[in-house]
Amino acid sequence: MASPEVFRNWSRLVQVKPQEVSRPQSLAELQSLVKKSRKVRVLGTGHSFNACVATPDTLIHSDALNRVLHLDAAKKQVKVEAGIKLKDLNPVLWQNGLAFPSLGDIAEQAMGGLVSTGTHGTGLQWGSFSDGQILIGMELVLADGSLLELRADRPEDATFLEAARLGLGCLGVIYSLTYQLDDAHHLEFCSRVVPQEEAADPALYKTHDHFEYFTFPFQDQVLMLTRDRTTRTADKGKLGAWFNDVFMENFLLATVLRLTSLWPSKIASVMGLMTHLASEEHYVGRAYEVMASIRRVRFFEMEYAFPLDQINAALAAYHDVNRFYAQKQGAERYYASFPGEVRFLGGDKGSMLSPTLGQPTSYLAAQVFPSFGPGFERYFRTLEEEFRKIKGRPHWGKLFYRNPMDVYPRFEEWNRIRQSWDPGGKFLNPFAETLVQGRNF
Numbered sequence: 001m002a003s004p005e006v007f008r009n010w011s012r013l014v015q016v017k018p019q020e021v022s023r024p025q026s027l028a029e030l031q032s033l034v035k036k037s038r039k040v041r042v043l044g045t046g047h048s049f050n051a052c053v054a055t056p057d058t059l060i061h062s063d064a065l066n067r068v069l070h071l072d073a074a075k076k077q078v079k080v081e082a083g084i085k086l087k088d089l090n091p092v093l094w095q096n097g098l099a100f101p102s103l104g105d106i107a108e109q110a111m112g113g114l115v116s117t118g119t120h121g122t123g124l125q126w127g128s129f130s131d132g133q134i135l136i137g138m139e140l141v142l143a144d145g146s147l148l149e150l151r152a153d154r155p156e157d158a159t160f161l162e163a164a165r166l167g168l169g170c171l172g173v174i175y176s177l178t179y180q181l182d183d184a185h186h187l188e189f190c191s192r193v194v195p196q197e198e199a200a201d202p203a204l205y206k207t208h209d210h211f212e213y214f215t216f217p218f219q220d221q222v223l224m225l226t227r228d229r230t231t232r233t234a235d236k237g238k239l240g241a242w243f244n245d246v247f248m249e250n251f252l253l254a255t256v257l258r259l260t261s262l263w264p265s266k267i268a269s270v271m272g273l274m275t276h277l278a279s280e281e282h283y284v285g286r287a288y289e290v291m292a293s294i295r296r297v298r299f300f301e302m303e304y305a306f307p308l309d310q311i312n313a314a315l316a317a318y319h320d321v322n323r324f325y326a327q328k329q330g331a332e333r334y335y336a337s338f339p340g341e342v343r344f345l346g347g348d349k350g351s352m353l354s355p356t357l358g359q360p361t362s363y364l365a366a367q368v369f370p371s372f373g374p375g376f377e378r379y380f381r382t383l384e385e386e387f388r389k390i391k392g393r394p395h396w397g398k399l400f401y402r403n404p405m406d407v408y409p410r411f412e413e414w415n416r417i418r419q420s421w422d423p424g425g426k427f428l429n430p431f432a433e434t435l436v437q438g439r440n441f
Ligand SMILES: Cc1cc2nc3c(=O)[nH]c(=O)nc-3n(C[C@H](O)[C@H](O)[C@H](O)COP(=O)(O)OP(=O)(O)OC[C@H]3O[C@@H](n4cnc5c(N)ncnc54)[C@H](O)[C@@H]3O)c2cc1C
Pocket: 010, 011, 041, 042, 043, 044, 045, 046, 047, 048, 049, 052, 053, 062, 082, 083, 103, 104, 105, 106, 108, 109, 110, 111, 112, 113, 114, 115, 116, 117, 118, 119, 120, 121, 168, 169, 170, 172, 173, 174, 175, 295, 395, 396, 397, 398
């Protein structure tokens, strides 16, 4: 047991000192810890933007539970301990000719964290890490320390798996996850700056394997990224990629934004400059290297999921709210300062709390640079009101303020399973209590 230490999430917005911090080294240790603790919450890697990890009680670090337990290349299946980081798992899969079908923007997270928030990439053929088409088995340590195994090939487990595939850390500690994978593959990456109207053509997200674009506040040009499966093998890798190497990974961005925050009204020109600097890129690489980048510039983020055909309405609301706050006077004025991200996803199967609600889904993420001040919360709350008008549902690992449980038809069913597995609320931290009690943040 380590001495108490302050937990800070990746964005540094959330800080809390748990009473106790533990780092179990084995399943048996994890079980006895859960059994004897009053209240526990698990830390993946702290990449969530909201307070889903934060607890004043016992915080369990999952990073020592990071083994590949079983890999069957013929069946294309892998079983891992939930503390393993995606960036450590991807190369192991590659060496065995396997890969996840779709990945998000970074690979720093732990598998248990990815699953508990429904982390996703982009691509209409695939769902998130909580999708029942790929997540076929789980083992959870329940409140009494017992181990519950759930398997997709056992019909009697089906409803429980639907609850556990996206459990918000409230059903138990996930010990292991079993995934059905794809063959290892290469992706051909292309990036281009185009007018927003061009990127809005549905044919693009329907035909490209992984399609997305970045929209810049106060601009009508977007940076469009396509990634398609190819039989070609890696050429120059991603080293030449402007977006990753110069825009996202480079400290220049942070420096420019920090300086701009001293004269925030200049942000529109800076965003314009970014769209001009963005060059066309084209390369082939291993899928997991082409999908994920390293994000060194810290930001705060809210991301909402919408019915597929609502993305243009969501984007219109986003740009309207950006302009609304930029035109306000005095302390009310706030400038959106970071590109927003637009992605598309097939619906997750077999997951009660997936923001996709099982349907093809579009996502819009609004991001802000912290130096632009505390006005971001008012700004996000206004955006959220607009997003809810068009049936938006928040990403569980990002900032949101309105309780979204009213839009989940199976929330009561999920909550009954939660209560039956954890009658004393051992896995409820203040964040989760707020959610299950139907209160807003
Ligand atoms: C720079 C950046 C880029 C991102 N890109 C994307 C993206 O492309 N797509 C996307 O969808 N999201 C993205 N996210 C969000 C991120 O993927 C999610 O918030 C994810 O949950 C973080 O994983 P983590 O391991 O850090 O989990 P944490 O933030 O540590 O935990 C998340 C939740 O999972 C619970 N938990 C963790 N492990 C376990 C376990 N073993 N058992 C039970 N509960 C557990 C925690 O208690 C908490 O409730 C990004 C975040 C950042 C900071």
